[in-house]
Structure formats: structure tokens, C-alpha cells
Amino acid sequence: MRIIKKISEMQDLSRQARLARKRIGVVPTMGFLHAGHTSLIDRARTEADLLIVTLFVNPTQFAPHEDLDTYPRDFEQDCKLCEDHGVDVLFAPPAEEMYHPDHSVWVNEEKLSGKLCGASRPAFFRGVCTVVSKLFNITLPDFAVFGQKDAQQALIIKRMVRDLNFPVEIITAPLIREEGGLAMSSRNRYLSREERLNALSISQALKQVENHIVEFHINNKQKIMESISKHITNAGGIVDYVSIYDAETLDDISEKSSKILIACAATFGKARLIDNVVLDLDADK
Amino acid sequence: MRIIKKISEMQDLSRQARLARKRIGVVPTMGFLHAGHTSLIDRARTEADLLIVTLFVNPTQFAPHEDLDTYPRDFEQDCKLCEDHGVDVLFAPPAEEMYHPDHSVWVNEEKLSGKLCGASRPAFFRGVCTVVSKLFNITLPDFAVFGQKDAQQALIIKRMVRDLNFPVEIITAPLIREEGGLAMSSRNRYLSREERLNALSISQALKQVENHIVEFHINNKQKIMESISKHITNAGGIVDYVSIYDAETLDDISEKSSKILIACAATFGKARLIDNVVLDLDADK
Numbered sequence: 001m002r003i004i005k006k007i008s009e010m011q012d013l014s015r016q017a018r019l020a021r022k023r024i025g026v027v028p029t030m031g032f033l034h035a036g037h038t039s040l041i042d043r044a045r046t047e048a049d050l051l052i053v054t055l056f057v058n059p060t061q062f063a064p065h066e067d068l069d070t071y072p073r074d075f076e077q078d079c080k081l082c083e084d085h086g087v088d089v090l091f092a093p094p095a096e097e098m099y100h101p102d103h104s105v106w107v108n109e110e111k112l113s114g115k116l117c118g119a120s121r122p123a124f125f126r127g128v129c130t131v132v133s134k135l136f137n138i139t140l141p142d143f144a145v146f147g148q149k150d151a152q153q154a155l156i157i158k159r160m161v162r163d164l165n166f167p168v169e170i171i172t173a174p175l176i177r178e179e180g181g182l183a184m185s186s187r188n189r190y191l192s193r194e195e196r197l198n199a200l201s202i203s204q205a206l207k208q209v210e211n212h213i214v215e216f217h218i219n220n221k222q223k224i225m226e227s228i229s230k231h232i233t234n235a236g237g238i239v240d241y242v243s244i245y246d247a248e249t250l251d252d253i254s255e256k257s258s259k260i261l262i263a264c265a266a267t268f269g270k271a272r273l274i275d276n277v278v279l280d281l282d283a284d285k
Numbered sequence: 286m287r288i289i290k291k292i293s294e295m296q297d298l299s300r301q302a303r304l305a306r307k308r309i310g311v312v313p314t315m316g317f318l319h320a321g322h323t324s325l326i327d328r329a330r331t332e333a334d335l336l337i338v339t340l341f342v343n344p345t346q347f348a349p350h351e352d353l354d355t356y357p358r359d360f361e362q363d364c365k366l367c368e369d370h371g372v373d374v375l376f377a378p379p380a381e382e383m384y385h386p387d388h389s390v391w392v393n394e395e396k397l398s399g400k401l402c403g404a405s406r407p408a409f410f411r412g413v414c415t416v417v418s419k420l421f422n423i424t425l426p427d428f429a430v431f432g433q434k435d436a437q438q439a440l441i442i443k444r445m446v447r448d449l450n451f452p453v454e455i456i457t458a459p460l461i462r463e464e465g466g467l468a469m470s471s472r473n474r475y476l477s478r479e480e481r482l483n484a485l486s487i488s489q490a491l492k493q494v495e496n497h498i499v500e501f502h503i504n505n506k507q508k509i510m511e512s513i514s515k516h517i518t519n520a521g522g523i524v525d526y527v528s529i530y531d532a533e534t535l536d537d538i539s540e541k542s543s544k545i546l547i548a549c550a551a552t553f554g555k556a557r558l559i560d561n562v563v564l565d566l567d568a569d570k
Contacts, residue, residue, distance in 0.1 A: 100448065108391050130449070159390060160390045163388050165296070165419045
């Protein structure tokens, strides 16, 4: 596996691979890789000739009060995992390589970004869209794999690819859970043993709705949101949001919605955790 | 010459050309081509294997009160000019091909865009950066040629390419003037015979400064701006701005500035005209 830190070197390598008609797949990550990430890598490996993982803790998607400085890092372990999963290139640029001191160009999604995580993290998706645009232009992929864990992010990246015509296919891969149900996240590392147990309330609450899918109806949307929220609060979590939207458009659900996204964010201790389920109403009819 | 209106067709053709190791050059235009445009095309022709001209009157760079609806168009004449100048592909998509009804992703330059034309046209460069990003992703060029006539635009596009890492080289080609000195512009078409004569005051005023280059000094910046402004106003023009900045950074000029941009915008009748000169102070030392 080759480790690249320079943008120009990465771009040259990708350009050469393109000329050699290799299919380039990229998996953008912030490192501290876990089974969620490796599932994305494995998915990409199945159809990439050149498999690139990017590792960059992107400062512009953190607000000043957020956890940029304490975000968990383990470069050696990340390298080992990438190597084990057949990654060809790990692109891990330093922050000063990615952002000039007078950086001034931003990519901003202005409709889907205002909800869910974007409501409490207003600059978050601007940072995400900007860095993903940069990574696409640097790695020149045919396709990129994002996780359904970050459901809103995946939708926004798809919208960005559509609206800016990036010649990149976006693949969304399933959310991966720990044995108890907790959604895999690098931020799970922040949880104490007790908090980790309490945090199970998130996936449990979502699971309950998923299991009662036949009973889901627009009219009980409010009740469902309240019940999830209560379940998490009772376990000691501080709920940021519990939201139900059309899973394709993030519009309010209507009788026409066939896929329903139920998403939530809650803080346990120092960890802000997100999770979601998608109900496919058509599949149950 | 091939005329393409579909994004997917253009992107496929460019992708094939890339695989065939052709060097792709693009000249983005809003049509109604004149000698200014053909000079850009000729410049691009010298080093492109595949020369693409894009013709798109981009609605998102016009404010509601501006001249989108009346912007001059002559598709047949544009085709003829492109053919005469050896263009391989004219990419001329309709507006509905370029913007989805729920388009929501924008590329925004936030430092250089606030000055000069950006001050009186606040959404202008957002529209320009967004459409140029789209055109780059659609035509996949190795290089693109922009005119020095739109000096601020050229700087902003260069900044965008740097900050988003577009794998595209930006070439800025010289400003072309009519015989009397008026900067070539599709909007010159709006001028009556008398207005056209009066509008010569813009280039005359700039020329006077250019000719007195040895006398230029930071300390007489204000005096120079006032003199240009007065010259244009006396000829019946309504001055939007006359500005003097460092030509590389658009910062205020300092003793370190070696290239000085003197730029102005003024309205004669229905035509908002822009013009500029660059003083190369080093060249005269």
C-alpha cells in the first residue's frame, strides 16, 4: 500500500490510473477506522482497480466548540486496517496541504443542509461539501462509497454530484452496528462503559419503530418522534433531534413517500451520536 | 464542428477524449461572440487537441433586475464564428439541462468576490463559480481560457481552481479593444452611436494612467481614481466603481505590489461596461 501526503502526487497518480483505464474507487474517511469504515472499503474493493482511502480530519467541518482537537486518531492502526483490506493508496494529507491560509472558496448545499445535523451544526455540511469536492478533484474517482450511518451526508453528497455534475458515482453502503446495536462511530471511543450501555437506547428506540413498521402512518409521526425521544432521555441522553422525513428528499413525509428516514442525534457524556433507520413502506405492502 | 446540448453526451465525449490522451481546452462563453471571444478561442486552439467552446447564458449570475432576458443572442452567427476558428465542439445546453428545478448546491468565493463588480452584483460570482464548476466537470478540460477583460472573474476562477483542486490550468488572455479603444463586450450592442462615442471615455481615462505609469505611486491612488471617475462622469457615464488593487491578490496596494490593477465599471444608457488596465511597476524599473 502506498501512503501519499501530497496533493500533486495523488492527482498525478490518479490521472495516470485513469489513462490506464483503471476504475478508481475512493472511500473518504476521517480515520480512526472501525468495522463501519472497513465495510465501505470492502464494498469499494469489489469493483475498484485502484482503491483509494482518504484520511483527513477536516477542520472546516468542526465548529470552534466541537471536538477537532480531541477527535481520535491512530494512524498506524488505520494503515494496518487499510493494508489488511486491500487498499492500494492511503491519501493522508496534512491540514496545511489541504487549506491555504487564505482559502476562500466553499461549496454549499442550501436546501437539504438546514435540517437534522445541519440545524445544530450550521457550518458542518459546508465543510463536508468543500472537502469532498477537493477530494474528488484530487483522487479523480469513478465512484465513491459513503455510509448510510451519515444518511444526510450521503444525500447531500449525491445532490452535490448532481448539481455540480461531478463525473462520480455515489454508492451508499449500509450502516454497521456493534453487537448490542450501537451504530459504529469513531466517537464511540468517548463513551464510558456506563454511557455506552445507556447509548444503546438510541438504536433500541429506532428498532422498536422498525419492528412496528406496519403501524407506521403519517398521522402518528409526532407520537413516534416523542416516544423515541423519551426512550433516549430516560436513558440519560440529551436529545439534539429526532426527525422523520422522506428518505429520498428530506421533505416532510406525505402519502406519496415510500421510504421514510427516522433519524436522531443525542449526546451521551462527551459523545454526540447519530443513528437512523429507513422504513421501506412499499416493501411491506 | 459538433454541436452538443446534452450534459451526458458532452461528458462522455470528453471522457473518451481523455482516454485517447487528447489535450482538452475549453473556452466558456455566454455567446454573441466577438473578436474578444475569438482571441480566446484562437489562444486555446494553439494547444488543444479537442477544443470546446461552451455557450450558456447563465441565469444564476444575473440579478432579477439585470439583463438576462435581453442579453444579446445569435446562435447561428456564433456557430459560424466557432466553425471559422476551428472549434471542435460547441456545447450549448438549454437552461433546464443545466439547473434542476430544486438545484441547491453553490460554489462561492468569499474574499475576492466582495469587491469591484461583486460589490454591486452580490450574487454574480456565486453564479459564475457554480456554472464554471459545472462546465469543468462536464467538459473535463486540461486547460480553460478566460479573458483579462473580466479581470476579477479570472482571479476568482484561479482561486477556485486552487482551493477546490480542479485539475485544470487557467490561462488568462489579453483584453481586446475596438479600434477606438472601447473594450470588446457583447453588451456594447446596447449602445447607441452617441453612447458608444461617450463610452470611449472609459478606455481613454485608463490609457492616460497607463501612459503616465512612471508617476504612479501609492500616495496618488486616490487622485488617480478621482480623475478617472471625473473623466467618465463628464462624458455622461454613471460610474459604479473605479478601484485600484494589487493585481494578484485584490488586496489594497502596498509598496510590495508589483502589478497594479486599475479597474472600473460604468453605465452608458442600458450598457453596464467594465474595463481595466494592469500596470507592471517592476517592468518599468
